[in-house]
Amino acid sequence: xxxxxxxxxxxxxxxxxxxxxxxxxxxxxxxxxxxxxxxxxxxxxxxxxxxxxxxxxxxxxxxxxxxxxxxxxxxxxxxxxxxxxxxxxxxxxxxxxxxxxxxxxxxxxxxxxxxxxxxxxxxxxxxxxxxxxxxxxxxxxxxxxxxxxxxxxxxxxxxxxxxxxxxxxxxxxxxxxxxxxxxxxxxxxxxxxxxxxxxxxxxxxxxxxxxxxxxxxxxxxxxxxxxxxxxxxxxxxxxxxxxxxxxxxxxxxxxxxxxxxxxxxxxxxxxxxxxxxxxxxxxxxxxxxxxxxxxxxxxxxxxxxxxxxxxxxxxxxxxxxxxxxxxxxxxxxxxxxxxxxxxxxxxxxxxxxxxxxxxx
Amino acid sequence: xxxxxxxxxxxxxxxxxxxxxxxxxxxxxxxxxxxxxxxxxxxxxxxxxxxxxxxxxxxxxxxxxxxxxxxxxxxxxxxxxxxxxxxxxxxxxxxxxxxxxxxxxxxxxxxxxxxxxxxxxxxxxxxxxxxxxxxxxxxxxxxxxxxxxxxxxxxxxxxxxxxxxxxxxxxxxxxxxxxxxxxxxxxxxxxxxxxxxxxxxxxxxxxxxxxxxxxxxxxxxxxxxxxxxxxxxxxxxxxxxxxxxxxxxxxxxxxxxxxxxxxxxxxxxxxxxxxxxxxxxxxxxxxxxxxxxxxxxxxxxxxxxxxxxxxxxxxxxxxxxxxxxxxxxxxxxxxxxxxxxxxxxxxxxxxxxxxxxxxx
Numbered sequence: 001x002x003x004x005x006x007x008x009x010x011x012x013x014x015x016x017x018x019x020x021x022x023x024x025x026x027x028x029x030x031x032x033x034x035x036x037x038x039x040x041x042x043x044x045x046x047x048x049x050x051x052x053x054x055x056x057x058x059x060x061x062x063x064x065x066x067x068x069x070x071x072x073x074x075x076x077x078x079x080x081x082x083x084x085x086x087x088x089x090x091x092x093x094x095x096x097x098x099x100x101x102x103x104x105x106x107x108x109x110x111x112x113x114x115x116x117x118x119x120x121x122x123x124x125x126x127x128x129x130x131x132x133x134x135x136x137x138x139x140x141x142x143x144x145x146x147x148x149x150x151x152x153x154x155x156x157x158x159x160x161x162x163x164x165x166x167x168x169x170x171x172x173x174x175x176x177x178x179x180x181x182x183x184x185x186x187x188x189x190x191x192x193x194x195x196x197x198x199x200x201x202x203x204x205x206x207x208x209x210x211x212x213x214x215x216x217x218x219x220x221x222x223x224x225x226x227x228x229x230x231x232x233x234x235x236x237x238x239x240x241x242x243x244x245x246x247x248x249x250x251x252x253x254x255x256x257x258x259x260x261x262x263x264x265x266x267x268x269x270x271x272x273x274x275x276x277x278x279x280x281x282x283x284x285x286x287x288x289x290x291x292x293x294x295x296x297x298x299x300x301x302x303x304x305x306x307x308x309x310x311x312x313x314x315x316x317x318x319x320x321x322x323x324x325x326x327x328x329x330x331x332x333x334x335x336x337x338x339x340x341x342x343x344x345x346x347x348x349x350x351x352x353x354x355x356x357x358x359x360x
Numbered sequence: 361x362x363x364x365x366x367x368x369x370x371x372x373x374x375x376x377x378x379x380x381x382x383x384x385x386x387x388x389x390x391x392x393x394x395x396x397x398x399x400x401x402x403x404x405x406x407x408x409x410x411x412x413x414x415x416x417x418x419x420x421x422x423x424x425x426x427x428x429x430x431x432x433x434x435x436x437x438x439x440x441x442x443x444x445x446x447x448x449x450x451x452x453x454x455x456x457x458x459x460x461x462x463x464x465x466x467x468x469x470x471x472x473x474x475x476x477x478x479x480x481x482x483x484x485x486x487x488x489x490x491x492x493x494x495x496x497x498x499x500x501x502x503x504x505x506x507x508x509x510x511x512x513x514x515x516x517x518x519x520x521x522x523x524x525x526x527x528x529x530x531x532x533x534x535x536x537x538x539x540x541x542x543x544x545x546x547x548x549x550x551x552x553x554x555x556x557x558x559x560x561x562x563x564x565x566x567x568x569x570x571x572x573x574x575x576x577x578x579x580x581x582x583x584x585x586x587x588x589x590x591x592x593x594x595x596x597x598x599x600x601x602x603x604x605x606x607x608x609x610x611x612x613x614x615x616x617x618x619x620x621x622x623x624x625x626x627x628x629x630x631x632x633x634x635x636x637x638x639x640x641x642x643x644x645x646x647x648x649x650x651x652x653x654x655x656x657x658x659x660x661x662x663x664x665x666x667x668x669x670x671x672x673x674x675x676x677x678x679x680x681x682x683x684x685x686x687x688x689x690x691x692x693x694x695x696x697x698x699x700x701x702x703x704x705x706x707x708x709x710x711x712x713x714x715x716x717x718x719x720x
Contacts, residue, residue: 224691226641226654240640244690274690275635280600281586289700294586330604330634331584331708335695340649348691 008035011104015040015145016182019109026252026268029301029308030081031112033175037196038182039086039110041145041154041217045202049186054170058138058207061129068186071170074127075119080169082192082304083272084199086110087222087242090250091346093338093354100346102231108250108353111272113305116190118171122164130160130208137163138213139189139198140205148216155215156198156222158191158243160208167192167304170203192304193274195242197222212241224343231344239343245274247334248350249282249309249326260359262317267295269353271326272306278329284311285323289336289352295324315359324353368395371464375400375505376542379469386612386628389661389668390441391472393535397556398542399446399470401505401514401577405562409546414530418498418567421489428546431530434487435479440529442552442664443632444559446470447582447602450610451706453698453714460706462591468610468713471632473665476550478531482524490520490568497523498573499549499558500565508576515575516558516582518551518603520568527552527664530563552664553634555602557582572601584703591704599703605634607694608710609642609669609686620719625675627655629713631686632666638689644671645683649696649712655684675719684713 008018020035049068056064066074089110094100125137138157145154162168169190172179179185184201191198197217212218218241225231225239249271254260271279278300283292295309313322325334335341338351368378380395388395409428416424426434449470454460485497498517505514522528529550532539539545544561551558557577572578574596583599585591609631614620631639638660643652655669673682685694695701698711 224640224687226643227652240687240689240691242691244637246688246690246692275637277604277635280584283586292587327584327600328606329600330606331600331602331710332606332692333695333701335693336700337696340696341693350691 022252022255036112037110042143045142052186056128056206058209059131059134060208075123079117081115081301083113083306084196087195087347090349094342094346094349097339097342103346114174116171117173118169121168133210134208136212138207139200139203141200141202156218157213246350247273247328247332250353251355262359264312265315268310270306273328279307280329281327282309286313317360322355382612382615396472397470402503405502412546416488416566418569419491419494420568424488435483439477441475441661443473443666444556447555447707450709454702454706454709457699457702463706474534476531477533478529481528493570494568496572498567499560499563501562516578517573606710607633607688607692610713611715622677622719624672628670630666633688639667640689641687642669646673677720682715
């Protein structure tokens with residue numbers, strides 16, 4: 001039975017950063033809470049749900065201070081299935097091109113999907129009344145990160161347009177259970193379609209403002225720098241901010257371990273595109289992309305969730321690199337080579353999925 | 361002075377299909393009407409603006425029949441700058457990989473930008489009243505295409521969600537002049553962010569319905585087929601429908617003609633991404649992508665318009681392939697190779713821009 005923390009691939013213990021191995025994600029439309037990737041920038045805060053408050057301020061007509069009970073009683077509850085993907089998902093593929101010091105070499109497991117229960121962020125903003133000039137909603141949390149320069153609590157922001165779109169949530173449950181501490185208890189933001197960093201955990205402040213958050217993790221980190229930039233000297237405004245997730249996919253089964261039997265072999269995996277894009281097609285190749293076959297797409301748990309896919313390839317004896325790539329509904333396809341998406345912080349690797357296997 | 365039809369690269373005269381050469385698009389945020397690409401599937405209809413009517417039917421509470429005067433007097437006028445890109449733009453790059461019979465080898469000029477004046481499609485739909493079950497808006501035109509099987513007037517559809525987004529227009533002017541016949545006079549649809557085929561010219565019927573248009577150009581053509589499919593036997597539902605445009609870019613200057621002088625050389629071009637994505641960065645390389653430099657982005661004519669860009673490279677003597685690629689605001693980057701986006705109808709080539717030049 002899957003579920004023990006020991007089963008996770010732990011990149012760091014302090015802060016705790018861990019992803020599930022491929023096999024734990026394979027074939028599961030919803031990721032078990034215990035296998036849901038955990039990306040933290042500081043110590044995990046333990047918050048008394050009774051004492052927790054959310055303040056809503058900035059460019060609003062009615063500043064609010066809301067308890068968890070207020071969220072549950074004043075606004076209509078909703079449940080939405082959404083995938084979250086860390087900006088560093090699949091960084092390991094970039095590290096193979098060139099070293100990326102100071103960043104964890106996430107494999108393909110820094111992406112997970114849950115059913116989130118909570119309320120729509122839009123309903124809170126409506127009750128607070130957004131004032132003219134508002135353009136962004138900033139979130140603040142209590143977890144102080146020593147990674148930040150200077151050290152500061154984690155934060156980030158999204159555009160007001162996204163914040164008012166119905167899909168952005170303040171959630172207190174995942175997969176029908178109260179959020180565990182590592183996933184943001186008692187309440188976290190869930191921003192479907194965006195990099196996970198915007199889904200701020202343990203949220204306690206919302207500020208409606210005319211510009212993006214000045215927090216380190218919005219203004220300096222989670223920005224895509226050109227390949228020749230020095231990340232140590234990067235300042236606000238260098239590179240461009242990451243928000244919406246580009247089309248991506250990886251292989252979950254086989255998982256690269258052990259010796260396979262040559263012959264017909266089922267290959268499965270996930271594909272995902274942010275925004276309101278869907279997955280249009282997934283191709284699988286056993287010869288490095290010279291010949292592709294189309295994978296079958298599994299059912300979808302809603303417009304904000306990944307798609308699992310499966311194909312049966314004829315696996316030759318010996319060493320083979322299995323390749324997969326997804327197309328989204330805008331006909332965006334994953335780029336071929338990690339070399340050409342390499343960037344100094346190792347974000348947003350959406351190059352073709354590649355998995356070496358051995359069969360006999 | 362640019363402007364004569366003879367200056368266009370004419371792929372076909374019947375139906376008339378033509379694009380401007382690179383130099384005519386370079387450095388111009390708005391494309392002169394005479395240089396705006398013209399993609400037609402049948403003879404260009406000549407319509408008396410006084411006699412023209414638009415019928416609005418299907419799943420509406422109040423079917424409408426509107427004259428041009430009705431459009432102008434009943435709904436608020438608006439002007440929007442929007443880029444249109446043909447799904448076949450840059451097909452020539454795919455033809456170099458493998459022949460694509462029966463389709464014109466468009467260069468990088470099947471994309472153009474104009475200021476469109478008209479009304480918002482949403483306002484017409486609101487006045488007609490959309491009934492429950494509505495999910496798509498189909499457009500019909502009078503130009504009978506012999507390319508279609510069976511021959512039929514051109515048509516297409518967009519989702520109701522897109523149709524109700526403010527940016528979709530019924531336009532009667534481009535760049536301050538009444539639409540010429542070749543661009544849809546008296547009234548055309550303009551669907552910013554989507555392939556040009558959805559911006560139906562000479563529109564005379566709008567039908568609100570529960571499914572996409574069954575028109576040949578929606579159900580069979582303008583769908584992305586896998587590389588090994590036979591387009592002659594493609595039927596409804598094969599491949600996937602093209603709508604939103606993926607990030608794309610090409611080089612406009614130099615234009616590949618003549619002998620350049622080695623040394624510092626300005627390279628300019630366009631970049632574009634559909635949906636509400638913007639262009640985040642453009643990279644230019646003179647060594648096949650081993651080293652990139654960032655281009656400067658020119659000002660933008662609004663969220664639905666392309667971005668022009670410019671960079672100065674150090675051009676060596678001899679033959680050089682200049683390469684460019686754009687990243688959109690979701691960190692989607694153009695894929696490297698035309699080989700890997702090749703498809704039997706030659707749509708949606710958004711692989712890196714590549715231009716061979718000679719200098720001494």
